[in-house]
Amino acid sequence: MATHGKRYLAAAATVDRTRTYSSTEACAAVKAAAKAKFNETVDVAVRLGVDPRHADQVVRGTVVLPHGTGKSVKVLVITQGEKVQEAEAAGADFVGVEYLQKLKDGWLDCDVIVATPDVMGQLGQLGRVLGPRGLMPNPKAGTVTLDVAKAVKEIKAGKIEFRVDKTGNVHVPIGKASFTEAQLEENLQAFMDTILRAKPSAAKGVYIRSATVSSTMGPGVRLETAGYK
Secondary structure, eight states, X not given: OOOOOHHHHXXXXXXXXXXXXXXXXXXXXXXXXXXXXXXXXEEEEEEESOOTTSGGGOOEEEEEOTTOOSSOOOEEEEOOTTHHHHHHHHTOSEESTTHHHHHHTTOOOOSEEEEOGGGHHHHGGGHHHHGGGTOSOOGGGTOBOSOHHHHHHHHHHTEEEEEOOTTSEEXXXXXXXXXXXXXXXXXXXXXXXXXXXXOOTTOOSOSEEEEEEEESSSOOEEBOOTTOX
16 A cells, blocks of 8 residues: 655645645645755646537647746757748757658657648658647647747747546646746636637536646645636
């Protein structure tokens, strides 16, 4: 049977599990409970009242967090011609169609892949490799585009993609424990507002059933969701 360490138990003792917290209170509680020796990631997990088995109830989208995620993101742009210079100028870490072969050979040292439509025919052949790792570019996520400069800048600025899993949950990072409470709250609010706007028309009843904010090694803090329907 798994047991928690003293540090976790001490942090958990500061959180009242019988109540829900406002976004301001939740961010303050999570930040105070993050006692690990490394800069913990702060996440939010949202349980939605949807049935992902139905295509018209799949919730997915992107959001640019006002203060980023606190993580350095390596961006690969697969394109050719003048778009190569645009991507490089925008700050892409790796650029060029030659990376198609590198990907086929097993190279995966990147966090996000952006591609222009003209190379998707070749990139699509790597679906079995990139898909399970969440690396396959997608027009809905803005990673298949002719405006590669905008895509790279948004990703570098803190753009994240989210998608509901098969159990109806969405789980994303919203910053680091080193962020100020105000920064965490603004990132949290931006994400929750985006989730609300992504509500499928086919979804009935309570849409946002519960939400919990936590750090990597800290306890979960239940978020008050009465303001989200």
